[in-house]
Amino acid sequence: MTMARSITTFSFALLASLASALVLLVQAQQNPGFISIDCGATLAYTDERTLITYESDEGLIDSGKIRQTSRMLTYQNDRQLLKNIRTFPNGARNCYTLRPDQGKNRTYLIRATFWYGNYDGENQDPSFDLYLDINYWATVDYSYYRFEEIMYVPKADDIQVCLVNTGKGVPFISALELRALDDGIYRLESGFLQLHWRHDIGRSLDYDDVR
Structure with a gap:
């Protein structure tokens, strides 16, 4: 009888642990404070490695072409x-507008990703400016x-990320991401800080992406 009770108690504890883990997983997949855009994608999807959900742009x-x-x-x-x-073969300046839920005067990490991938078969590196x-x-x-x-503190609720044609090839973009940062750790009163280099010490993951 005692053994049966122990098994029953263990089973309930195991089910409770699994339920808690499932809740945490669902919460993680909701990605609060994240804006994740796969530029050129036609459908939203969840990355299998990071569990981050990426939206189509x-x-x-309303400009640009998918390639x-x-x-x-x-x-x-x-x-x-x-x-x-x-x-973006047309127009001198094409912009994405990001609207984070946290609004202005908060510190955000913004990442723009680029992979030319010889999409046009020309095998020529384009050059353009990012604003x-x-x-x-x-x-x-x-x-x-x-x-x-870049780490950035906007003075307005909207943030514009713009690709500017400088006459040296067609601007393009692969992905655009925004992360709300903890102001207690990363606090900027104004302006921005641009990444120079990052070292990940002691990582045990077997892939390159750090999100």
Whole structure:
């Protein structure tokens, strides 16, 4: 009788633990404070490795063309983010507008990802400028996988990320992401801090993405 009670108690405890784990997983998949956009994707999806849900950029921008990167290049084969891009052959300045729920005067991490992937068969690196609102952010001029990151405190509820044609090729983008940061750790009164380099010490994961 005692053994039966122990087994029953253990079973309930196990079920409770599994239920709690499921709740935590669902909460993690909701990604509070995240904006994750796969530029050029037609449908939303959840990344199998990071469990981050990426939205299509359709409806978020009314310019540009969706193109597929070359399947001859194997680098992006297991990276959904890099299989499609949005290009901007028309217009000098094309902008995405991000509207984080937390609003203005908060610190955000913004990441723009680029993978040319020889989508046009020209095998020529384009070069163009990246702006954050009215501020120059970076020049993108390298065709291999690249991302730009910046910590930013906006003075308005909307944040514009703009690709500016400088006459040196067609601007493009693979992904655009925003993360709300803990102001207790990362507190900027104004302006921005741009990433120079990041080292991940002691990582046990077996893939390259850090989100």
